Amino acid sequence: MEKDLIKIYKRLKKILKKYEKPLISKMDLDSKYDLWSIKDVEFAGRKRNEVFFAGLIIQSKYVGFYYMPVYVDTSLKEVFKPELLKLLKGKSCFHIKSLDDKLEKQIDFALKKGYAMYKKRGWV
Structure with a gap:
């Protein structure tokens, strides 16, 4: 069970980088x-030229995993x-304080499911 936030961040970032x-990444920091x-889409009745997919940020006590697909489709x-x-706090942010192989696979x-949903909607 990994509890070092920097190591958790790096493990999760490796998964996100596959996409x-x-x-594209607008922010790629330590x-x-x-x-x-980066595609013209319509979401919540508004036209946009980009849509957020996912992100990570190291906070003081956890790694925030932001996952927009669940905000777009709560199912x-x-x-x-x-x-x-x-670990879900609010609509689309997970507070990751420790990480094992099981949680990493989840x-x-x-x-994968979120990416498939974006692809089905023509957002990718």
Whole structure:
């Protein structure tokens, strides 16, 4: 069970980087990383030329994992296992204080589902 926030961040960033093409990172720092789809989309009745996908930020006591697909489609919560769901704070932010292989696989699975949903909507 990993509790070092920098190591947690690096492990999760490695998973997110798999989606860097066609998604792009606007922020790629030692403590903050994000992924965006740069494409004309319509979301919540508004036209946008980009949409956030996911991101990480090291906070003082946790790594924030921001996951926009669950904000876009709340039914994605159904694919979360209880271990991941209990870390959800608000609509789309998970507070990751420790990370084991099981939780890492759940986050990887959630990203795959979210990416598939974005692709189905034509956002990627």
